[in-house]
Amino acid sequence: MANDTGLRFMLLGLLALAASLFFGVLSAFKFLYPEFLEALPFHKLRPLHVSLAVSWIFLTAIGGVYYYLPNLLGLALFSIRAARWHFWIFLVTGLAILGAYLLGQFGGREYWEFPPVLALPIFLSWILFAVNYFNTVIQRRSAWPVYFWMWGTGIVFFLLTFAESYLWLFPYFRENMARELAVQWKSYGSLVGSWNMLVYGTAIFVMEKISGNEAMAHSKMAFGLFFLGLFNLMFGWAHHTYPVPFAEWVRNFAYFVSMTELFILGKIIWDWRGSLSDYQKHRFRRPYRFLFAADIWVFINLVLALIISVPAFNLFTHGTHVIVAHTMGTTIGINTMILLGSIYFVLEQRDTDSALQTVSGMADHGYWLANGSLLIFFLALLVAGLIKGTYSGGSFGDMMASIEPFLLIFAVAGIGLMMGLWMVLLPALRRIYSLVFSVTARNPMRVENGQKTNL
Amino acid sequence: MSKRGLFFCLCAVFAVYSVYVWTAGTDTPNIQPPSEQAKAGLALFQEKNCIACHQLYGLGGHMGPDLTNVASAPDKGVDYLKTFIANGTDKMPNFKFSEAEIDALAQFLVFLDRTGTYPPAHPEISWFGAVAYSGANNGK
Numbered sequence: 373m374a375n376d377t378g379l380r381f382m383l384l385g386l387l388a389l390a391a392s393l394f395f396g397v398l399s400a401f402k403f404l405y406p407e408f409l410e411a412l413p414f415h416k417l418r419p420l421h422v423s424l425a426v427s428w429i430f431l432t433a434i435g436g437v438y439y440y441l442p443n444l445l446g447l448a449l450f451s452i453r454a455a456r457w458h459f460w461i462f463l464v465t466g467l468a469i470l471g472a473y474l475l476g477q478f479g480g481r482e483y484w485e486f487p488p489v490l491a492l493p494i495f496l497s498w499i500l501f502a503v504n505y506f507n508t509v510i511q512r513r514s515a516w517p518v519y520f521w522m523w524g525t526g527i528v529f530f531l532l533t534f535a536e537s538y539l540w541l542f543p544y545f546r547e548n549m550a551r552e553l554a555v556q557w558k559s560y561g562s563l564v565g566s567w568n569m570l571v572y573g574t575a576i577f578v579m580e581k582i583s584g585n586e587a588m589a590h591s592k593m594a595f596g597l598f599f600l601g602l603f604n605l606m607f608g609w610a611h612h613t614y615p616v617p618f619a620e621w622v623r624n625f626a627y628f629v630s631m632t633e634l635f636i637l638g639k640i641i642w643d644w645r646g647s648l649s650d651y652q653k654h655r656f657r658r659p660y661r662f663l664f665a666a667d668i669w670v671f672i673n674l675v676l677a678l679i680i681s682v683p684a685f686n687l688f689t690h691g692t693h694v695i696v697a698h699t700m701g702t703t704i705g706i707n708t709m710i711l712l713g714s715i716y717f718v719l720e721q722r723d724t725d726s727a728l729q730t731v732s733g734m735a736d737h738g739y740w741l742a743n744g745s746l747l748i749f750f751l752a753l754l755v756a757g758l759i760k761g762t763y764s765g766g767s768f769g770d771m772m773a774s775i776e777p778f779l780l781i782f783a784v785a786g787i788g789l790m791m792g793l794w795m796v797l798l799p800a801l802r803r804i805y806s807l808v809f810s811v812t813a814r815n816p817m818r819v820e821n822g823q824k825t826n827l
Numbered sequence: 828m829s830k831r832g833l834f835f836c837l838c839a840v841f842a843v844y845s846v847y848v849w850t851a852g853t854d855t856p857n858i859q860p861p862s863e864q865a866k867a868g869l870a871l872f873q874e875k876n877c878i879a880c881h882q883l884y885g886l887g888g889h890m891g892p893d894l895t896n897v898a899s900a901p902d903k904g905v906d907y908l909k910t911f912i913a914n915g916t917d918k919m920p921n922f923k924f925s926e927a928e929i930d931a932l933a934q935f936l937v938f939l940d941r942t943g944t945y946p947p948a949h950p951e952i953s954w955f956g957a958v959a960y961s962g963a964n965n966g967k
């Protein structure tokens with residue numbers, strides 16, 4: 373059985389991204405023209421957009437782990453069959469969730485709005501992933517590079533915090549609204565931390581392979597980052613819930629914790645960039661560029677994250693579009709750029725001449741369009757949020773009317789972002805599709821550019 | 828300390844901290860548990876995904892207003908919110924709720940209102956940017 377599960381996950385991830393972008397643009401226009409497209413109201417579009425966006429991140433990060441372990445790290449997967457099951461469970465459950473949203477069947481809470489029974493197969497599929505992952509990496513007897521730690525931590529903490537996010541099913545947690553909200557956001561904070569572990573681990577892996585510098589992933593600095601990230605994952609969540617009536621020390625502690633993390637990642641990427649030779653930048657031009665964009669977005673988002681984590685400023689930004697700027701700024705600017713870098717790394721590493729090069733002009737234009745649009749998108753959300761946060765006038769309706777021009781800029785920039793990312797993902801989608809589904813490409817003994825490639 | 832040691836130490840602290848948050852971390856000591864009706868309202872609130880457009884304590888989607896204190900806000904209150912829930916607006920769908928469902932949602936919002944104030948009533952900002960709320964329940 374050919375092991376192309378990693379590529380399949382990436383393929384599904386790209387499809388999820390393409391669809392998420394489309395639903396995102398529709399949601400943004402709903403703010404302005406709620407009467408348009410009556411059949412798809414905002415409360416269906418938003419979860420479609422957000423769940424597909426989160427799926428893009430998970431699917432592609434998981435795809436990377438399944439692809440890199442056997443193909444580039446020389447560790448045969450413990451069970452290809454379990455990986456296949458993981459894929460199919462994810463796909464079928466995902467389709468069921470999308471169907472539930474379209475039919476207006478909710479029942480969960482924000483971010484997992486689907487009926488809670490659908491959480492069970494997701495949980496089971498992650499157990500398969502965990503068993504497969506640890507039994508695979510255990511074969512590596514020498515010291516683990518930091519990305520092995522990060523991937524493993526991401527997997528385990530996903531399981532723990534995904535389970536925690538369902539504690540509300542016990543009446544005890546529902547009887548006190550403050551507890552209910554705190555536990556919900558505690559689990560989500562850690563969940564975001566766990567997907568960041570998977571994504572940042574992927575970033576460090578790709579950097580290592582591009583630069584050929586294996587010492588980096590064993591360095592004190594890399595492990596410093598890892599432990600700081602873990603510390604944030606565990607204790608930083610309460611910056612989401614400053615206004616919820618909650619023990620003061622928990623809030624102040626989260627404030628302290630929040631002030632630390634992203635900085636170190638920026639530093640690592642920065643150091644790494646300086647150490648690359650021109651040849652390597654050229655050889656892996658696109659992955660390099662995506663990581664470079666992620667680097668810039670780390671700095672921009674770092675500044676914003678630090679500001680809104682100061683409780684005094686958070687009083688004005690909480691519950692506004694500033695938070696949306698933060699969420700999408702990081703999930704697009706950092707996570708999405710890193711994951712696109714990972715996908716293009718896989719492709720460029722497989723095909724030196726490549727079918728890819730001929731269509732890649734489109735991807736290069738898309739790259740600039742996406743990043744330029746994202747900047748406008750981000751700024752428009754910030755301004756809209758600040759106006760809302762400092763608004764002292766009349767009704768909610770008046771406030772919304774005053775931010776409408778900025779929501780329009782946001783929506784139009786969103787179209788640019790969607791087009792740009794579509795232009796980036798389309799060539800990759802085509803190439804991965806042909807790798808997974810064409811007979812010649814599946815032949816594991818195929819000789820390509822004089823090199824034997826292994827699927 | 829070895830990496831593995833540090834990792835497991837952090838996990839142990841995390842476990843203790845989690846149990847603390849689950850059991851003792853809230854600032855709402857005297858809260859009455861919700862009535863059966865309010866619980867049914869909360870379930871409906873989830874089934875219809877109101878949170879996609881609304882916020883509780885500022886958390887949620889941003890198309891509609893925060894609902895934390897709508898039940899007691901000046902010029903608002905129970906009859907006011909029931910009108911919205913029963914009819915919708917040009918931005919909010921009309922979910923065609925029954926009378927019993929409208930009452931349940933209203934009771935949930937009344938319960939929610941008693942749990943605290945959003946935005947916090949009297950925030951006190953310290954020199955290093957932390958914020959304290961006077962009294963329990965954000966000054967409620």
Ligand code: HEM
Nearest residue numbers: 396397399400425696699703704708783786789888889890
């Ligand atoms: C890679 C691309 C994208 C990712 C990863 C992404 C991710 C997210 C996430 C995580 C949220 C939840 C935000 C929160 O709760 O604070 C969100 C909300 C939203 N996104 Fe995106 N997004 C992407 C692209 C877009 C695009 C192109 C648009 C079009 C303008 C868009 C429009 C929206 C809207 C309108 C919301 C709801 C805001 C609200 O009411 O809270 N997104 N997105």
